[in-house]
Amino acid sequence: MVRLTRAQQQERTRAAVLAAAREEFAERGYAEAKVDRIAERAELTRGAVYSNFPSKRALYLAVLVGSIGPAAAEEGPPPSGVAEALGAFARVWLERLPLTGDTSAAGRLQSRSLAGVFDDEPGRAALGQLGRLEALLLALALEPRAPGHARRVRLAELVLTLLSGAAHLAGTTPGFGDPFDVARACRHLAGLDLADTWDPPHLPYVTPARAVRDVWEPPAELPDELTGRRTGFDADGVIAVLGTGRLEAAEEAVRAARPEDRVTVAVVTGDPAELGRLVRLRIGDLAGSLRRVFGPDPRPGLHLVLDEHAALASAAGIPDADDATEAAVRVQAGRIVARAHGRGAAHAAAVTRPTLPRTDQ
Structure with missing residues (x-):
């Protein structure tokens, strides 16, 4: 008889819960589904369900995330118009x-x-x-x-x-x-004229980024939600750390960055079980569609990671990152050369144009 390790047993329990939950949600919908019935379907206790998923909502989101399949490439060249x-x-x-x-x-x-x-x-x-x-x-x-x-x-x-x-x-x-x-x-x-312009009124009043010369020690690679591949953080560019309540600020970094800059948006949250899964669901779902239509890298130079354990935020010197966080750093030649915090931080870091002396390179 093969004895399972603790990790293997936990993975088997988790898989059983997810399978039972999918059946329950498909039959009764989210509102009428019951955790007790999910536990019964999985032949587990209610406590076993909650030891893997802290709430029915977290379990529902996990089921939806699991339903996103790999993005197969479309046949033919990418669309031209x-x-x-x-x-x-x-x-x-x-x-x-x-x-x-x-x-x-x-x-x-x-x-x-x-x-x-x-x-x-x-x-x-x-x-x-x-x-x-x-x-x-x-x-x-x-x-x-x-x-x-x-x-x-x-x-x-x-x-x-x-x-x-x-x-x-x-x-x-x-x-x-x-x-x-x-x-x-x-x-x-596509033929509508929506008079689309980019000129947020608050940007002229944003406090400039603070010039620093801190050593940059990036964390290990994280999955890039846009490409589906793992990505590192050694390249020069801008890292915007945004809570789930400030994601719209990503455009401020993208529009202000130089063409050669690598822009990384790191999403942080104080609730990884629910809001973190929500981000993974919605962005993963959209990115899969984008990759099928536009190719494996829909927007070169832009990376988006879910920084669930705040590893990237901590490396950037941004403590206590939560859903309201809006902070950014500019990395150049292995150093953090600019820091910004608060409203407009992504823009402030992106427009900064410092140049390190040759001795620091």
Whole structure:
């Protein structure tokens, strides 16, 4: 008889809980699902479930994260224009929609619906900020295909609004609507003039970054949520450490950085079981679609990591990182050469142009 190690037994228990939870959520939906029934399905105790997942919401999010499969590359070259790109992205994104005959509960699970899951202020704030970050990531993939590489964040927001509405409706009434019509509509949205500009009124009043000369000792590699590969932090550039309540500030680093800069957005949270999984779900879901349409690296030079244990934040000298954190550093030649904290920190660090003396290089 083979004796399992403690880690192997824990992994087996976790897998059993996830399988039972998927069945429960598919049959009853999130609101009506019960942890006791999940434990019964898994032939475990209620305590065994909670020892792996601190709440029903954390368990539901883990099930949804597990439903995101690997992003297979699309056949053919990447789209050349914005309209073509939006049509391709919409078709890939809409593959999650449930089919006619699926129950309402199964439809919501299939579409990875979060309706009714987050009714508290931290969760709602994180969802709002994630929506802005998702729009930025889609826009950054579109902009190289736009005339003059103009900003396309408002267009991305509009497209994601349409797709999210289609998914919500399909989750409550499976089979309603034609996804091909939705994809065609997204394609036509590319022709709208949304007067999209980038000029946040607070930026002229942001406190400049503080010049420093601290040794940079980066942590071990972390998974890059955008590419699906592990990434290190040795390269020169800007590292923006943002809590789940300040994710929209990522655009400030991207727009202000030099073309040769590597921009890393490190997402931190005081609630990795729920808000951390929410970030992994939403960004992983979107990034998988982007990779299928735009290639394995949808936005070269931009990296996004979920810094669950604050390893990157600590290395950057940003203690007690939480959901309200907004801080940034600029790294050059193995040193931290600028620090910024508070509103506009990502912009302040990105616009800094220090040059180290040759003796420090």
